[in-house]
Amino acid sequence: MISIIFVRFRKMKINKHHIAVFALCIYMLVICFLCFMNPADMPDPELDILGLDKLVHLLMFVPFPVLAFLSIQTQKKSLKANLTFITLIFLIGCLLATGTEYIQKLTAYRSFELSDIAADFIGLLIGSIITFLYTTLKKTRINDK
Numbered sequence: 204m205i206s207i208i209f210v211r212f213r214k215m216k217i218n219k220h221h222i223a224v225f226a227l228c229i230y231m232l233v234i235c236f237l238c239f240m241n242p243a244d245m246p247d248p249e250l251d252i253l254g255l256d257k258l259v260h261l262l263m264f265v266p267f268p269v270l271a272f273l274s275i276q277t278q279k280k281s282l283k284a285n286l287t288f289i290t291l292i293f294l295i296g297c298l299l300a301t302g303t304e305y306i307q308k309l310t311a312y313r314s315f316e317l318s319d320i321a322a323d324f325i326g327l328l329i330g331s332i333i334t335f336l337y338t339t340l341k342k343t344r345i346n347d348k
Contacts, residue, residue, distance in 0.1 A: 264326030
């Protein structure tokens with residue numbers, strides 16, 4: 204049985220889509236770990252004093268739209284369809300950010316902060332803009348050929 208799985212795995216062609224799905228899964232695991240870890244295990248608490256906590260929240264959510272788009276998008280579509288899809292990914296990311304913050308409220312060692320959600324949303328917006336610019340430039344390059 205194991206040899207059959209190994210042979211099938213060797214024959215499987217790994218493409219960009221597979222890598223993006225794998226990266227999205229690893230990213231989601233890291234986000235869950237960072238959002239739900241005990242503050243006692245976190246680095247220096249001065250992050251909050253310097254405002255770096257919000258920067259960390261912002262940067263944590265920038266990759267989500269990019270990875271989600273690359274892992275799901277398989278066909279070359281119109282820019283309007285891509286914008287609609289990216290908007291949907293942004294909204295899903297907003298639900299994810301709000302959900303993680305709400306779950307933190309339910310734990311004994313984390314708290315709910317609207318400013319964290321705002322930073323997450325800004326990170327999602329930046330990631331969505333990067334994704335849209337990437338798809339626009341890619342579509343323009345394909346049309347120029």
